[in-house]
Amino acid sequence: METVILAVVIAVVVLGAIGGLVVSGRKKKQLPPSPPAAPSAPATPSVTAPPAEPHIGEEAETPHDEERRTIEEVGLPEAAEAEVPTVTPEVPAVEVPEPTAGRLVRLRARLSRSQNTLGKGLLTLLSREHLDDETWEEIEDTLLTADVGVTPTQELVERLRERVKVLGTRTPEDLRALLREELLTLIGTDADRSVHTHNGIGTNGDEIPGVVMVVGVNGTGKTTTTGKLARVLVADGKSVVLGAADTFRAAATDQLQTWGERVGARTVRGPENGDPASVAYDAVKEGIAEGADVVLIDTAGRLHTKTGLMDELGKVKRVVEKHGPVGEVLLVLDATTGQNGLVQARVFAEVVDITGVVLTKLDGTAKGGIIVAVQRELGVPVKLVGLGEGADDLAPFEPEAFVDALIG
Structure with a gap:
């Protein structure tokens, strides 16, 4: 009987030892690895530090122990007087137009480039050796094309025919002088062409x-x-x-x-x-x-x-x-x-x-x-x-x- 009781006690002790080893192994696996010890650091007593002040960025300054002031006690910095640039309104420069006297003469080259079709056409036709009816019709058509108008054209052609017949021999200079005179008569040189601006x-x-x-x-x-x-x-x-x-x-x-x-x-x-x-x-x-x-x-x-x-x-x-x-x-x-x-x-x-x-x-x-x-x-x-x-x-x-x- 004593032998049986002894065997049971031994079995309980063995099972208890095995259970302790298992529990001890599980606890060791759950613990995180401890950080390596600082080399040759002197032992210091364990002190609980207060929470650090929150900082912004890595270069935040270390807070200073200063007496806190209310917003009324904090003075605003004196504003420097800003220099206001002086803006001068841009005034357009007043132009001085060129004198009008003789302006048409100065623009004559430009005018002749566009107008000489009429003049040269008439001189070419009048320079023909035989001025038959067909030629005079061409002269008339040239004037009408230039918008001279029907009645003025007929008057000019009639005067030219009469004067060319009387003139006889026609040199280019004679024809130019004749045509100039008749065109001036047609346009008129006696009219008042000034712009009336008197008070x-x-x-x-x-x-x-x-x-x-x-x-x-x-x-x-x-x-x-x-x-x-x-x-x-x-x-x-x-x-x-x-x-x-x-x-x-x-x-x-x-x-x-x-x-x-x-x-x-x-x-x-x-x-x-x-x-x-x-x-x-x-x-x-x-x-x-x-x-x-x-x-x-x-x-x-x-x-x-x-x-x-x-x-x-x-x-x-x-x-x-x-x-x-x-x-x-x-x-x-x-x-x-x-x-x-x-x-x-x-x-x-x-x-x-x-x-x-x-x-x-x-x-x-x-x-x-x-x-x-x-x-x-x-x-x-x-x-x-x-x-x-x-x-x-x-x-x-x-x-x-x-x-x-x-x-x-």
């Missing part, structure tokens, strides 16, 4: 600036011509105020103001789509107040087929005349439009009293005969011609210089 007498008896209205359909270069005319007048020593009465085109108003700024002329403008007559009235009023020499009014370039809008143009003139007389009404025509330009001229003349014509784009066409045709149609002279895109390419029309350029 008028107002309705109250006081002196007012000379008033010039510029009319014409869209696309003829009317607004540009008004700006160039301002340069012509400034070049002749006159002070100018511009009236932007083409209120239906904002671009036209801006364009006119730019032209005025270049020569120091002020532009009176109104709201977009405003009353053109009101703007024209205000422009003359400002011109009187400033003591200006001339007021130029750029009107709306309406199609001549729209009767109501043409009546509006007549209204502009009537409203301006409440200040005093309008000294000049210039009709701007495109020299390239030919006979269609005559239709425009006729309709405008029915609405306002045209006193002179400005022919633009004369440098790009061989149809210089339109000068003769439009003068016959309106009974008024061509006063200015546009010979290019340059600012000073608007020239007073001089028949002698024009004919000389025409025949070379």
